[in-house]
Amino acid sequence: MAPPLPGYSSHFGLDNIPFGIASSDLHPAPVCATRFKDSVIFLDKLDNFLEGIQDLRQDVLAYSMLNAFAALPNATHRAVRERLQSVIREDEELQSLPTGTVEPIGAVTMHLPVGTGDFTDMSCSTHHAQNASEAMTGKRSLPPAFLHMPIGYAGRCSSLDISGTPVERPLGQYWTGKPGESDVVFGPCKKMDYELELAAVIGKPLQRKQRLLASQAEEHIFGYVLLNDWSARDIQGFEMIPLGPLNGKNAGTTLSPWVVTTDALNAYRTASPPRTQKVMPYLADSGNAALDIKLEVRVSSPNTTTEREFTCHSNSSWMYWTLAQCVAHQAIGGCGLRTGDLIATGTVSGAESNEHGCLMEYMKQGKQPPRGYLEDGETVILSGYCGEGVGFGECVATLTPARDLES
């Protein structure tokens, strides 16, 4: 059993310096912020410290979304991050920052980091695709296009939620038993699941009809967040032939609050798994483009006892496709990319039985799963961590009970 990921202070050290949107009693209007250890630094009043950075207009840090800042070149984000690092390096107690710009994390409310015009969820993990196939059909097969390109579906933007927002068990239609052979009912989902995912947040936009090679795609990635793609498996299973999931994925999609930049993650590059199929030129990468992020899910029950906490471990470097490849593939048909767009990995799983990134993967036919689908009141906690000072913190949400149609 892998050890639990370290605590928050260790996720947000000097080598991280992520970006998010925060408010507090002293700062009631949400603005851009960063985090160092357990302190949140509001960035809208740091003019003196951030002077002279190319392309940075200070007003972009005073908005309630990161979009205007994220749209700037990554060189500008880098310069802001390095400036903040040099200030903090000199003064770890943050005493030199203007009064009122620093608050403890406990006093702060985090908000959705960006406004998102399009959200795509891809399928990058061979292990997930094979486990899901085995659970659904009894056969460990991959989708026909899986080894050629990241396949995916467009998700719902109106149900993106910041970490901490409860997700309500949805109503929908589904088969009561074997697909195609049992009754169809309308009622509360009985197979509520989570999905452990990582998502790229688009920064610099890409014009319509412009193409992008995977090797250049990170220029358009502002940073990364954890994402829980809550999935109503019974509703999804009924609706998805042949147009893919819709309402089964719409109850809520939870994002972690801090956007961790590519610069912070660059020290954790590693190789992707060997390609078993020739990769088309537009998807070719350097071979060392994967990110080594340790990922974890914990499911915590209302009456928490150690026994009832369920854990799984995974790693983003185990995926067959990187998010840079996903971004390039998304753009190849000419749709462009807009700042704030989210492109996610799909469930990130490993080869071992304690490395399944969602509960459905445990439901293999003829095998005894370690637990069932989610119960009302359970809390799902995703976490991601690279190494000393660089992590994502947590992406948390609690499942609340279904309400009647009339309520």
Added chain:
Amino acid sequence: MAPPLPGYSSHFGLDNIPFGIASSDLHPAPVCATRFKDSVIFLDKLDNFLEGIQDLRQDVLAYSMLNAFAALPNATHRAVRERLQSVIREDEELQSLPTGTVEPIGAVTMHLPVGTGDFTDMSCSTHHAQNASEAMTGKRSLPPAFLHMPIGYAGRCSSLDISGTPVERPLGQYWTGKPGESDVVFGPCKKMDYELELAAVIGKPLQRKQRLLASQAEEHIFGYVLLNDWSARDIQGFEMIPLGPLNGKNAGTTLSPWVVTTDALNAYRTASPPRTQKVMPYLADSGNAALDIKLEVRVSSPNTTTEREFTCHSNSSWMYWTLAQCVAHQAIGGCGLRTGDLIATGTVSGAESNEHGCLMEYMKQGKQPPRGYLEDGETVILSGYCGEGVGFGECVATLTPARDLES
């Protein structure tokens, strides 16, 4: 052969009074407008005529999107429309309107009517679903959930285009021959298709977690537009198992410019086809909820001769599901609805061979299609018409050639 739909003046009579976003040399900033016959009336300077209408703040008519106006209660849209009708009824030459508020349609540029946060495309036509199945698999079957609820997929918002915008033949990956048994290549789409659709534009928003019955869903529909869901059939066919279409639908989605209100269409209600399966209570409707809109596609070749123009006829009342049912189904999982959201019907087809709403339906195995997929330079023109004075005008786009990856 059905006669061609009548000309534009007959689409935009006194019983229509649709809403759109227009600009011109005299009105360089796009604002809200309506259309009567071949005149466009700019609504931002009509304060005197629109005084005293409940909930109407005049500034919402001066924005470059209809969203703020659309978000108002339908009673407000109704009052504005009726006020305009009474002004025009008195003065069909529009002489009494302030100088500069009226321009001929030829002097005006139309823009996307709304900003769209989520776009869902449903599958409402039994004939389309069966024809597509026969073309793909040789069997006339329906998707497993088809008779229980409208199934659908989320589409790409960044590639929504106003009528008149060219669509470029996309690049992508696809099988060169029989699915699963031929080589996979990357290159220009060879099976470019259109889809004849109608879409509901959401007006009054619905909060997250709130439900909506189909019988009440029209309260949240601001109006309707024609929609061409351009489809790269080879790219779509390769990618869509099991997550549905993505890049195959992302090159462009064309909208007609004028949002026709439910009030204008109410005179054209008719019965939906008989339900062959019990409808769940949240999807139940009055039985007379379908809209009788004659729909037409024309494909016009660059060197137009009558022989080379290809035409198909359809009708929105032939669909198994209405857009009100689609809207209710979209919301049932708790995702909410935002003003400007689009919910479309999928291809609207009829039972006869000249009533196929897309070219794929003609490609039935073992049969000789009347023509192949779209060629570069061809123009696809959708049109919709109810009766004297009430129509949608046209939704037009020309297919331009693919460009190399590097260009």
